[in-house]
Amino acid sequence: HRLRLLGVDWGTPAPGRAGTGTFRETWRLGWEPELHVQVAxxxxxxxxxxxxxxxxxxxxxxxxxxxxxxxxxxxxxxxxxxxxxxxxxxxxxxxxxxxxxxxxxxxxxxxxxxxxxxxxxxxxxxxxxxxxxxxxxxxxxxxxxxxxxxxxxxxxxxxxxxxxxxxxxxxxxxxxxxxxxxxxxxxxxxxxxxxxxxxxxxxxxxxxxxxxxxxGEDEAGPLMSRALSPGAPPQDAAAWIEGFAGGASGGGLLLVHDERLLGLVDTWLTSVPAAAFTDVLPLLRRTFSGYEPGVRRTLGELVARGPKADGAGRAAPGGVPGFATALDRERADGVLPLLHLILGTEAAV
Incomplete structure (x- = not known):
């Protein structure tokens, strides 16, 4: 680090393996003839x-x-x-x-x-x-x-x-x-x-x-509805989606798991006037192209399926969108064998 501060790049930081410690440095070292001059x-x-x-x-x-x-x-x-x-x-x-x-x-x-x-x-x-x-x-x-x-x-x-x-x-x-x-x-x-x-x-x-x-999601929904309301300029609404669900921030998974938010985006997109659609398309394409292929495929399937009351991930009447009305204990217990394997514990009888 001292040599680098002096402009003598004998070593340069390099990406290292992830670890559980609080600090680690990985360096790539290489001595070049011109470094003799830089040291002098x-x-x-x-x-x-x-x-x-x-x-x-x-x-x-x-x-x-x-x-x-x-x-x-x-x-x-x-x-x-x-x-x-x-x-x-x-x-x-x-x-x-x-x-x-x-x-x-x-x-x-x-x-x-x-x-x-x-x-x-x-x-x-x-x-x-x-x-x-x-x-x-x-x-x-x-x-x-x-x-x-x-x-x-x-x-x-x-x-x-x-x-x-x-x-x-x-x-x-x-x-x-x-x-x-x-x-x-x-x-x-x-x-x-x-x-x-x-x-x-x-x-x-x-x-x-x-x-x-x-x-909570119950507060994020109204904020999205307001941003994507018919009175909002389409370019500003598309920019809101970019900020909320940009590819690098994991927004795709959020839309996959909360179909209410996805439905708000879908409803807004289908209501954009034809004259404004060509203006917002590049921004939307940049937003969704940042998602992983699997996320994009799942989103496409959800949109193609449309809102079905009995579809996977939909809420029953009176429930929270994206979740069932009650805990499915049989499905929840299915993770226990894997947890016992990871933690090295014996399953309870």
Missing amino acids: EAGVWGTTVEAAATAKAESRAAAATTLADITALAEQCLLAGLADALPVVMRALADRAALDTDVTHLAQALPALARSLRYGDVRGTDTAALAEVAAGLAERICVGLPPACTGLDADAAAAMRDRIDEVHQALALLPDTARPADRWTGVLHALAGRDRVPGVLRGRATRLLLDEGRI
Whole structure:
């Protein structure tokens, strides 16, 4: 990590095997003749690798112009174990964070801080100052994000959706003392119900709330019905579906298992005027093409079958769509032999 900070790429991180531990690094090493020259050039920063990397990090912290650059540098310093450089980097980070008011910049900076905090816990590095800065950034993002999401065009909305996903994942990595969980839930509620927010962001906020258990399917259904109502512009409704059920977010499985939501999408799609259908088709194609082949095939079968009261996965009168009215204990018991095999226990008589 220190050599990489100095620009000497003797080793490069590589994808590794998944494991049950909290930390693992996989590297690909390869020495090239030109690295001799790069090592000699790095000597201007110090006489040892640690001293040179520390000096280089301090210089980069002073010259950094964006908040994301400094947070990335802080992460590198933690990875490299450069304890002497961290105070300088943290001062620069605090100064830049206090001056930067762009919510997009704050959202881009938070993930690196969250990773640094989690990694620092593994290394045993003191990250109290880092946690304080991260908590401040998280609060400012929660305050500034809803206004920043209004009135965006399609490209800006797509970029903001990525920022929202990154912030959502980063907040899960923060320690409890720095994680504004309830505040973030309120932000997602505000985005999901605000008409001036682009459809892709309203749909994504609804999906995040549903995945986190902050709302139930009985609450997600009305939000989808409202977004797909006849009065909604077809392009905005298609963008809502993209945000809610985008292929990378597992939306296909959600539609497979909740036929009420699938029925809402199907009803809206069949009601789109012919003149607008050609405009929304590319967005819908991008949404559904991201699903796995098996999911697409199942969705096609469900749509072709149509709403049948006695079909598989349909609710009996008075039940919840997608579920039976009562537990089928015989089918539920069918999983017990496999569980006993996995857990290595004997089946109860």
